[in-house]
Amino acid sequence: MTSTASAAPVDQKLRCDAARNRERVLAAAMELYREHGGAFTVEEVASRAGVGIGTVYRRFPTKNALLDELARPFFEQLLATAQAARAHPRPAERLEVFIRSMAEQHAATGVRSGRLWDTALARPLRDQYQRTVELILADARDGGRVRPDVDVYDVGVVIWTVGGLIDATGRAAEVIWRRHLDLVLDGLRPGGHTSPTTRPIQQSDWEALVVAAPALRLG
Amino acid sequence: MTSTASAAPVDQKLRCDAARNRERVLAAAMELYREHGGAFTVEEVASRAGVGIGTVYRRFPTKNALLDELARPFFEQLLATAQAARAHPRPAERLEVFIRSMAEQHAATGVRSGRLWDTALARPLRDQYQRTVELILADARDGGRVRPDVDVYDVGVVIWTVGGLIDATGRAAEVIWRRHLDLVLDGLRPGGHTSPTTRPIQQSDWEALVVAAPALRLG
């Protein structure tokens, strides 16, 4: 699947009432998202926004497109996060700070930097983001804080992977992802390890993960 | 959500025709699973099995329960894998062998050891499995091949996490999970690192991950 739609002609030349409705829909959706995290009906969005379903659909071709749109602001925040990390005083620590704050942000907002990468509007952001990450990585490398063979993709995978843990355990068991991230970050360093700051995972934490993973792939 | 149902009274005292049908359904489902990987209809299962939908549902309260049932044999295989690793000649290497073969098996069969853990029938297997993992871990620790602070849960999380990558990228980009696993395994070791055997990840590999992750959590 290529990035369906989302190449939506931004919010240009919309009839003013249409524009207003678009905002209402977005606002309603955001509200619902905060309340139920994606588990809401398009009809609910419509009624809360005080418009008909058709209206929602003329503006957003699909529920997913709507969600993507919701994610955009958070996504811009991600870029900001990367740039903030880049500004960290000790260059060598920037990579770790970066990865940690990405995770932290994901945990706080529930937004993962997945599909969005692929949308037209996000492209410029994406390029900037990637460039920033390269720089951060270079800093860490210069400072001797990463194994020289670690590249941007490795970093991306780590973030993706921890993102999965965050999605799966969320509030229920933060330790799980924190502890794992500590271990992985240790693993990325060139030399020995420093001791992680987290407590070990416990049976009760683990349950959350077990329940979250279906035994068979569904797609 | 606690393990819904699945405490099904095994395949005991079923009217013989019922038992036959149950097998047919299971067989049909397995066929379909191999063909479409979970993306099939309960009606398809029914018709391929030559029974009515109702029949499927009387035996398996939900499509998911059916899938869980399908997974069982694979799951037993997982235990076998653990035990095989335990039998590896060099004790110190058992942990790594274990983790690697778990991933390998997941990649090959598409079965992840998630929800199943929680079912009544799986419990005895699970206990055995956990005990085995403890032993493997102890071996590695004695051999000085893992940081002393790594425990069973850490191992579990690594397997879960790599499982996520496998599900997401599958055939499309094996490098991703292999490379990541190499890095993580390196990270679990107490001392320095050995160089991984995989090639670095490339843009084209990465795409797979990007597309696989939705921007917003849906549950």
Added chain:
DNA sequence: CACAAAAGCGGAATCGCATTCCGGTTATCG
């Protein structure tokens, strides 16, 4: 073997949701 329950059966009917359609409305522009 006959017979009443118990256990099964098929598949139509429901339900929840996303997505599509279409006849009626309203900004906008000349």
Added chain:
DNA sequence: CGATAACCGGAATGCGATTCCGCTTTTGTG
């Protein structure tokens, strides 16, 4: 002010999973 393209609302569709229920076998018994 009139034409019309852009909008609207919300009923209708489509698709799956899951439920229901009247009819059929199996099974246990006498």
